[in-house]
Amino acid sequence: MxxxxxxxxxxxxxxxxxxxxxxxxxxxxxxxxxxxxxxxxxxxxxxxxxxxxxxxxxxxxxxxxxxxxxxxxxxxxxxxxxxxxxxxxxxxxxxxxxxxxxxxxxxxxxxxxxxxxxxxxxxxxxxxxxxxxxxxxxxxxxxxxxxxxxxxxxxxxxxxxxxxxxxxxxxxxxxxxxxxxxxxxxxxxxxxxxxxxxxxxxxxxxxxxxxxxxxxxxxxxxxxxxRGNCYFYAEVEGPKQDLHSGVYGGTVIEPMTDLIGILDTLISPSGKILIPGIREAVAPLSDEEWKMYQDIQFDLDNYKNKIGVNQLMYSNKVDLLAHMWRYPTVSIHGIEGAFSDPGTKTVIPAKVIAKFSIRQVPNMDPALVKKQVTDYLHLVFAKRKSPNKLKVTMVIGAKPxxxxxxxxxxxxxxxxxxxxxxxxxxxxxxxxxxxxxxxxxxxxxxxxxxxxxxxxxxxxxxxxxxxxxxxxxxxxxxxxxxxxxxxxxxxxxx
Amino acid sequence: MxxxxxxxxxxxxxxxxxxxxxxxxxxxxxxxxxxxxxxxxxxxxxxxxxxxxxxxxxxxxxxxxxxxxxxxxxxxxxxxxxxxxxxxxxxxxxxxxxxxxxxxxxxxxxxxxxxxxxxxxxxxxxxxxxxxxxxxxxxxxxxxxxxxxxxxxxxxxxxxxxxxxxxxxxxxxxxxxxxxxxxxxxxxxxxxxxxxxxxxxxxxxxxxxxxxxxxxxxxxxxxxxxRGNCYFYAEVEGPKQDLHSGVYGGTVIEPMTDLIGILDTLISPSGKILIPGIREAVAPLSDEEWKMYQDIQFDLDNYKNKIGVNQLMYSNKVDLLAHMWRYPTVSIHGIEGAFSDPGTKTVIPAKVIAKFSIRQVPNMDPALVKKQVTDYLHLVFAKRKSPNKLKVTMVIGAKPxxxxxxxxxxxxxxxxxxxxxxxxxxxxxxxxxxxxxxxxxxxxxxxxxxxxxxxxxxxxxxxxxxxxxxxxxxxxxxxxxxxxxxxxxxxxxx
The missing domain is CATH 3.40.630.10 (Zn peptidases)
Incomplete structure (x- = not known):
């Protein structure tokens, strides 16, 4: 026509x-x-x-x-x-x-x-x-x-x-x-x-x-x-029940310390995903994409105001939109089983379950991501030589x-x-x-x-x-x- | 007489x-x-x-x-x-x-x-x-x-x-x-x-x-x-409200990642407290104490059974009793403000408050411990170059x-x-x-x-x-x- x-x-x-x-x-x-x-x-x-x-x-x-x-x-x-x-x-x-x-x-x-x-x-x-x-x-x-x-x-x-x-x-x-x-x-x-x-x-x-x-x-x-999403549970289990941190602190290897330790190996302070193989799988940013992002009306200051922060992970529009849409990211949502209420409970939680998810982009494959994350966490956990038990489960695996x-x-x-x-x-x-x-x-x-x-x-x-x-x-x-x-x-x- | x-x-x-x-x-x-x-x-x-x-x-x-x-x-x-x-x-x-x-x-x-x-x-x-x-x-x-x-x-x-x-x-x-x-x-x-x-x-x-x-x-x-106890809140605050991890993940520096990062610097996998000055203040174990602990009736296997673990932080009686009674320890109790319920919420929590405590022994001084912990956490947090805000509060400071x-x-x-x-x-x-x-x-x-x-x-x-x-x-x-x-x-x- x-x-x-x-x-x-x-x-x-x-x-x-x-x-x-x-x-x-x-x-x-x-x-x-x-x-x-x-x-x-x-x-x-x-x-x-x-x-x-x-x-x-x-x-x-x-x-x-x-x-x-x-x-x-x-x-x-x-x-x-x-x-x-x-x-x-x-x-x-x-x-x-x-x-x-x-x-x-x-x-x-x-x-x-x-x-x-x-x-x-x-x-x-x-x-x-x-x-x-x-x-x-x-x-x-x-x-x-x-x-x-x-x-x-x-x-x-x-x-x-x-x-x-x-x-x-x-x-x-x-x-x-x-x-x-x-x-x-x-x-x-x-x-x-x-x-x-x-x-x-x-x-x-x-x-x-x-x-x-x-x-x-x-x-x-x-x-x-x-983006897709792979949602993980990482569970560390130790004593058979919660313990008083005064009475038992110092004698048991605490599941919470182990869990914090392995969670801290997922992502760097600057947002770099540390799990081997994840970043390598991502489709490279093409020139056309870059141009397209460059042309989109998007006000960074407005975005910052909306969420109430004075600094974002990236300070230019293209990087920001790209990391919002076409790069993976790790978010740690919280921990089930630990003390989460207001107040000052002095407890050693016996079993703690971290919830975190990794957003999926082309050409990542959730089945592979599941293996990469599970293998990696078991590896870093093994280095701790902890007697506690780690269980990693992927409960959602959604493609982009x-x-x-x-x-x-x-x-x-x-x-x-x-x-x-x-x-x-x-x-x-x-x-x-x-x-x-x-x-x-x-x-x-x-x-x-x-x-x-x-x-x-x-x-x-x-x-x-x-x-x-x-x-x-x-x-x-x-x-x-x-x-x-x-x-x-x-x-x-x- | x-x-x-x-x-x-x-x-x-x-x-x-x-x-x-x-x-x-x-x-x-x-x-x-x-x-x-x-x-x-x-x-x-x-x-x-x-x-x-x-x-x-x-x-x-x-x-x-x-x-x-x-x-x-x-x-x-x-x-x-x-x-x-x-x-x-x-x-x-x-x-x-x-x-x-x-x-x-x-x-x-x-x-x-x-x-x-x-x-x-x-x-x-x-x-x-x-x-x-x-x-x-x-x-x-x-x-x-x-x-x-x-x-x-x-x-x-x-x-x-x-x-x-x-x-x-x-x-x-x-x-x-x-x-x-x-x-x-x-x-x-x-x-x-x-x-x-x-x-x-x-x-x-x-x-x-x-x-x-x-x-x-x-x-x-x-x-x-x-033992005494110094109980701390470490609060990391970022966005003005919780965010969807799909929509915002990758663009914001997440408070939870920062908090996990600084918590992971408190204690080593083998139980060594990493905050400078804490271990140095502890009164050395005397020969008499060692002898006294050695003579106490204490069954390690029974203790392990009671708490349901197959390995303790120390495998001999004296070390174990000493770390139970006369050495300090760090326990991380939990995190307030993050997702702690069962289920799979995909949230970036806006403000998270870790609760941890350090047991006090002679010759530690809670006022000094407060300064040591606060200074140390602010130091490791500063290294992350995060725009989020850290607040460290000691809410209990009890002497041994x-x-x-x-x-x-x-x-x-x-x-x-x-x-x-x-x-x-x-x-x-x-x-x-x-x-x-x-x-x-x-x-x-x-x-x-x-x-x-x-x-x-x-x-x-x-x-x-x-x-x-x-x-x-x-x-x-x-x-x-x-x-x-x-x-x-x-x-x-x-």
Whole structure:
């Protein structure tokens, strides 16, 4: 197609759908209070997938998603994905996956929207200004655990379909949903479910859309890559029970000292990963990448202000973005089994479990990383000549994901952003992990787009997580517009 | 006094009191169920002095001590010792100190029994087999937090006095009590109270008795030394709030990495303290000490079995006892502010506070140790060139204590043990800290004896703390006998 005639054709298409879009926008604007109330109901459920004690809440959450979808028609199913094995050998039922389908016109594209409704842990005592499970509107920001990650985006997609239905407008594409409840702990069970339904539910899916991320600035963005994550437990076990540090201190080799010793060998003060083989596996930074990063609008001072530090690991934009998106990193999250409360307990903890994770980038391989980390920790532990026992377990092993930004799916995304926000989106990557992106790509061989609606300062996984009313409602409009743009993609083989 | 005539004289004294002792023993044996019930009532109070939220329980505990003593007469007072300043700058009322006095005959010795009724933290989830605040009798062992440390010994002393009263026997010595509620966190406020009452309440005290420790084996013991304790908080603060490790990992210098890095410089894998100046201050081990340790009955295999390890820091008895009693040690207790729950939270904690303590021995000086640790940690932290902020605070600084085992007070102790248990006691030191022992010695200039009744396997500060019924009841008899023995000490200046 000649470049010069393209704008004219796009104009025609735009005109055809202009009326519908205005109607849809009006509908969305006039229903925003309902949308906020729906989010309030969802945030109220403590659907923490990492806490076994909250598993009943998680099951209830999945049921609520199904209840939301059922009145809209669309073959809603709660798919049993089996059980989860706990570290102690017991098993517990995984939350069911909700699938749904709206429309099955073979002449239309079929998109599959993926989202999750489980959340990270959150307690008021962690430093929340408001109850994390009571959605609180403060100056247009809706605070609550899971508000941005990922309950509001899931609801926005459902509301987008609902808006078409309410206005008796035909959906421009067939829309499928896959909503899971284990994303925050590695999408346990979903891989197998996708594989099992590759030739059934997923057989007619053309594109996969994920909105489980955020913008980089106030400018809307499309995301074309994510880092994976390998999450490790390093457990050091010594005495059969906790001991008084006065009575026993000096006579026993303390597990905590051993654990601190091996944790200190993971990463240097300047951020260099010390585990042999990790850095060597990383794809080198290309000149084009460097150029692309150089062109991205990104304010380092703003970033520093947002997180409240006066110095970052790197002082220039390209290095910083590269280490945020395309280099691995080690984070030590905490230690289970040691004394963690306020106060002054004089205890020698008998068994301590460090939690740390390594973000994965191309071309790292989680299976290899597991071996590299396990071998290395056992090696440095052996040098201590401690009688205590070390056990290293990799409990999450999620691969990174990378897309082609020239794909029609991304072109459609750019057009939708332009229509709703009247700007061009930033093309960005995501430092966080959407483990399932890679699985969708590997199993279905379909193209994926990540279309975030969360703000850059939503505080995912942190205290005072929020989504702004603006992002939530305009995001719903973006999804409505995007379905329309996707319908314009030339159907392959037609 | 000629050695050869001594047994005859002792025999005479023993005979004079033999009848009374038998009566007292009979009384104690027949009231043991009441004694257990009294312990049950006290253990039920979660008098955790390190947890500010439990302060009301602690106040109630002190009131219960006073209620126990009031019906016995004896000028019971609840002494206000002021307020405690919290790390955040706020203040909270300290638990009052209970004082009491039974008898004021100037022709008798006056002993002052010190004890405490606050406890270490304990939660069922920590691995207790029973509710830590519901005293549970299993095969003659009474399980509950504070059972051995120090509620049963305090009750045993009260019951010893009560037994004399109930039988209308004159107390052989005047008995005073000082019962506090802040021992587990460093006896905050008690030093000042002792100093203030040096010339009043303490003016006529001849001897101080402390029963806040345990035996070394199944053989009863007298304790002549304790280690002190300097308890530190090392706080590293970075971002203004917790961050998502995927989104921010690689761009921020993580406080947890810094904290692990500096903690790893405190102690070597073989237990060597790396803080300059600490080891240099320790009094050298004398030949006599070596000989004394060599003669103590102590079974290393039994000790290993008890704590469930197959290798100790030292493999010979003398080294092990020396490092348990008369060398300093560093224990890292845990980290506040990091992720410590079960599960897989992917968080970069914004502010983390390590808790560690260094046991003090002669001739260490807590004020100097505070400076040594603070300077050293700031030095190793500075080498990391981190933008995060380090704050080192010493929240407890308790000195060690050492007594003369040839003192008449100890000779009386040996005689009392011989009478009740028909064995000679081991003369031992205590690795743990009774901070106030040193203060009593420094302020009142009176002699102190530590007379434990707790078993060697009572699990102080650990899960499943207990005292055996045997130790509790026979311990009460020991105290009854000891009051009598002390009355035989020749009064100085008379």
């Amino acid at each position: 000649d470049f010069l005639v393209l704008p004219a054709i796009l104009l025609v298409i735009s005109t055809v759908h202009a009326f519908q879009y205005t109607e849809l926008v009006r509908y969305i604007d006039s229903h925003q209070e309902e949308y906020v109330e729906a989010l309030r109901d969802w945030v109220a459920i403590e659907s923490d997938s990492s806490n076994m004690l909250k598993r009943p809440d998680l099951h209830r959450m999945m049921e609520m998603v199904a209840q939301k979808l059922r009145p809209m028609g669309g073959n809603v199913e709660l798919v049993d994905i089996g059980e989860q094995e706990l570290p102690n050998g017991q098993t517990i039922a995984l939350p069911k996956v909700v699938t749904a389908q709206f429309g099955n016109d073979p002449n239309k594209h079929t998109v599959c929207v993926y989202g999750h409704v489980d959340v990270q842990p959150a307690k008021l005592e962690d430093g929340w200004a408001t109850d994390p499970y009571n959605l609180t509107d403060i100056k247009g920001n809706l605070y609550g655990r899971g508000a941005s990650d990922n309950k509001a985006p899931v609801l926005a997609w459902i509301h987008a379909v609902e808006a078409y239905q309410a206005l008796n407008m035909e959906l421009p594409v067939n829309v499928k949903f896959v909503i899971e409840g284990m994303e925050e702990t590695g999408s346990n069970g979903l891989d197998a479910m996708i594989l099992a339904q590759r030739d059934t539910f997923f057989s007619d899916v053309d594109y996969i859309i994920i909105s489980d991320c955020g913008w980089l600035s106030r400018r809307p963005a499309l995301t074309y890559g994510t 994901w990378l897309a082609d930004t020239q794909h029609p799916l991304y072109e459609a995304g750019k057009a939708a952003v332009k229509r709703v926000f009247d700007v061009d989106p930033d093309l960005i990557r995501e430092g966080g992990t959407i483990p399932i992106a890679r699985t969708f790509q590997d199993v279905t061989r379909k193209s994926i787009i990540m279309m975030p609606i969360g703000g850059f300062d939503d505080g995912l996984h942190s205290q005072n997580e929020k989504i702004s009313r603006y992002n939530y409602i305009e995001g719903t409009k973006l999804f409505v517009a995007y379905l329309n743009e996707v319908s314009q993609i030339k159907k392959s083989g037609v | 000629d050695f050869l005539v001594l047994p005859a004289i002792l025999l005479v004294i023993s005979t004079v009191h033999a009848f009374q002792y038998t009566e007292l023993v009979r009384y104690i044996d027949s009231h043991q169920e009441e004694y257990v019930e009294a312990l049950r009532d006290w253990v039920a109070i979660e008098s955790d002095s390190s947890n500010m939220l439990k302060r009301p329980d602690l106040h109630r505990m002190m009131e219960m001590v006073a209620q126990k003593l009031r019906p016995m007469g004896g000028n019971v007072e609840l002494v206000d010792i002021g307020e405690q300043e919290l790390p955040n700058g706020q203040t909270i009322a300290l638990p009052k100190v209970v004082t009491a006095q039974f008898g004021n005959d100037p022709n008798k010795h006056t002993v002052c029994v010190y004890g405490h009724v606050d406890v270490q933290p304990a939660k069922l989830e920590d691995g207790w087999a029973t509710d830590p605040y519901n005293l549970t009798d299993i095969k003659g062992n009474l399980y509950g937090r504070g059972a051995s440390d120090n509620k049963a010994p305090v009750l045993a002393w009260i019951h010893a006095v009560e037994a004399y009263q109930a039988l209308n026997m004159e107390l052989p010595v005047n008995v005073k009590f000082v019962i506090e509620g802040m021992e587990e966190t460093g006896s905050n406020g008690l030093d000042a109270m002792i100093l203030a009452q040096r010339d009043t309440f303490f003016s006529d005290v001849d001897y101080i008795i402390i029963s806040d420790c345990g035996w070394l084996s199944r053989r009863p013991a007298l304790t002549y030394g304790t 204590w050492l007594a003369d085992t040839q003192h008449p007070l100890y000779e009386a102790g040996k005689a009392a043990v011989k009478r009740v248990f028909d064995v000679d006691p081991d003369l031992i030191r205590e690795g743990g800290t009774i901070p106030i022992a040193r203060t009593f010695q420094d302020v009142t200039r009176k002699s102190i004896i530590m007379m434990p009744i707790g078993g060697f396997d009572d699990g102080l500060h650990s899960q499943n703390e207990k005292i055996s019924r045997y130790n509790y009841i026979e311990g009460t008899k020991l105290f009854v006998a000891y009051l009598n023995e002390v009355s035989q000490i020749k009064k100085s200046g008379v």
